[in-house]
Amino acid sequence: MSKNAVLVINCGSSSLKFSLIEPNSSKVIISGVAERLLSAEAFLKTSYAGTKTSTRLNPPFDHQTAVDVIVAALYEHNLVEHLLAVGHRLVHGGESYSQPTVIIDAVKQRIKELAKLAPLHNPVNLIGVEAAEKAFADLPQVAVFDTAFHQSMPEKAFIYGIPYKLYQQHGIRRYGFHGTSHYFVGKQAAKLLHKPFRSTSVISAHLGNGCSVTAIDNGQSVDTSMGLTPLEGVVMGTRSGDVDPGIIFHLIQQLNYSATDVDKLLNKESGLLGISEMSNDCRTIEEAIINDEDARANLTMDIFCYRVAKTIASYMASLSHFDGLIFTGGIGENSNLVRSRIVNSLKLLNLELDETKNTEVRFGKSGLISKQGSNNCWVIATNEEQVIAEQTYQLISKDK
Ligand code: ADP
Numbered sequence: 001m002s003k004n005a006v007l008v009i010n011c012g013s014s015s016l017k018f019s020l021i022e023p024n025s026s027k028v029i030i031s032g033v034a035e036r037l038l039s040a041e042a043f044l045k046t047s048y049a050g051t052k053t054s055t056r057l058n059p060p061f062d063h064q065t066a067v068d069v070i071v072a073a074l075y076e077h078n079l080v081e082h083l084l085a086v087g088h089r090l091v092h093g094g095e096s097y098s099q100p101t102v103i104i105d106a107v108k109q110r111i112k113e114l115a116k117l118a119p120l121h122n123p124v125n126l127i128g129v130e131a132a133e134k135a136f137a138d139l140p141q142v143a144v145f146d147t148a149f150h151q152s153m154p155e156k157a158f159i160y161g162i163p164y165k166l167y168q169q170h171g172i173r174r175y176g177f178h179g180t181s182h183y184f185v186g187k188q189a190a191k192l193l194h195k196p197f198r199s200t201s202v203i204s205a206h207l208g209n210g211c212s213v214t215a216i217d218n219g220q221s222v223d224t225s226m227g228l229t230p231l232e233g234v235v236m237g238t239r240s241g242d243v244d245p246g247i248i249f250h251l252i253q254q255l256n257y258s259a260t261d262v263d264k265l266l267n268k269e270s271g272l273l274g275i276s277e278m279s280n281d282c283r284t285i286e287e288a289i290i291n292d293e294d295a296r297a298n299l300t301m302d303i304f305c306y307r308v309a310k311t312i313a314s315y316m317a318s319l320s321h322f323d324g325l326i327f328t329g330g331i332g333e334n335s336n337l338v339r340s341r342i343v344n345s346l347k348l349l350n351l352e353l354d355e356t357k358n359t360e361v362r363f364g365k366s367g368l369i370s371k372q373g374s375n376n377c378w379v380i381a382t383n384e385e386q387v388i389a390e391q392t393y394q395l396i397s398k399d400k
Pocket residue numbers: 207208209210237280281282283284286329330331334335
């Protein structure tokens with residue numbers, strides 16, 4: 001039996017997503033998600049051959065328990081013998097990793113060191129790696145980093161206007177995130193244009209709970225809106241995006257916030273949630289606009305869309321030419337209202353939507369939504385798992 005499938009693992013603090021993918025055919029054989037980990041309500045949802053199942057997890061309800069149940073499901077369906085390798089989503093690779101990397105002890109050590117830059121993500125990503133190592137001791141484990149695609153950014157885009165020695169001594173610079181998604185949709189756009197990726201220049205707006213915009217010039221990320229952490233850039237579900245750093249001192253010195261309070265405020269209580277005082281979910285805000293003509297919901301949406309549009313326009317300074325704009329992520333793929341408000345501010349970039357197409361291309365569909373005569377604007381459903389599977393497969397096949 002040929003070993004042609006990659007198990008992709010994306011491990012979050014209380015969730016673990018997995019898919020078994022045949023990269024050559026893009027076929028997803030089995031997939032699922034474990035949620036509410038580390039609580040007594042932990043469960044694993046699995047989808048295999050058109051059947052969905054949900055299993056309650058046993059104590060200690062942790063990531064290892066979830067991986068053990070996933071492994072049992074792979075054995076039950078005789079899928080283990082197909083496995084070539086395990087590919088992991090790793091959030092922060094710092095300047096150490098611009099390519100997918102086989103995880104050996106030295107790599108794990110470096111990922112632990114980089115946890116200084118991503119304390120919420122790297123440690124929990126490593127839990128997934130270690131659980132998979134235990135379950136599949138004989139299989140290579142590969143790390144695919146969210147920051148990797150942005151390692152091509154020039155210094156002028158990634159150095160902050162603060163003393164240079166903070167970069168040299170402590171690695172304080174802009175790294176960018178969502179790289180795997182921006183890379184995937186950029187490559188898809190190149191296919192739609194029938195051009196090689198290396199000569200394709202697009203702007204990609206990944207709008208989900210986290211949101212980032214990336215300028216891709218001739219196939220390379222040359223600027224992106226997230227920075228040292230995923231807090232920088234546009235307004236997000238609960239994150240503020242860019243604010244005057246002076247606000248932080250004001251909160252601490254005048255309003256007696258602690259550093260932890262400020263962290264919580266900017267990461268968890270701001271963005272769509274903080275402005276609307278209603279929800280971090282774009283759907284709830286849209287419903288309030290459409291059904292109740294709610295003024296605050298409308299303002300929230302305007303702020304969100306204006307900030308994305310401004311970022312897109314600013315990337316005209318980064319590109320050698322402009323092949324088009326891509327929307328992706330939960331909001332980008334589904335909200336015709338958001339797309340419409342953003343593109344309405346970009347007429348000077350010769351961008352205009354065909355509103356019929358804009359309304360049709362939703363819910364996992366991909367396609368062109370711009371008017372004839374306008375610059376291209378596409379919705380492209382992202383697929384980070386496919387990239388992780390492909391890159392893992394290529395790396396392991398090359399090494400053999
Ligand atoms: P994450 O960043 O966690 O991967 P997603 O990419 O799944 O998140 O995006 C989640 C966001 O997508 C939420 O704000 C949600 O409201 C939004 N979303 C999902 N479906 C729709 C829809 N039909 N209309 C508008 N927004 C939607």
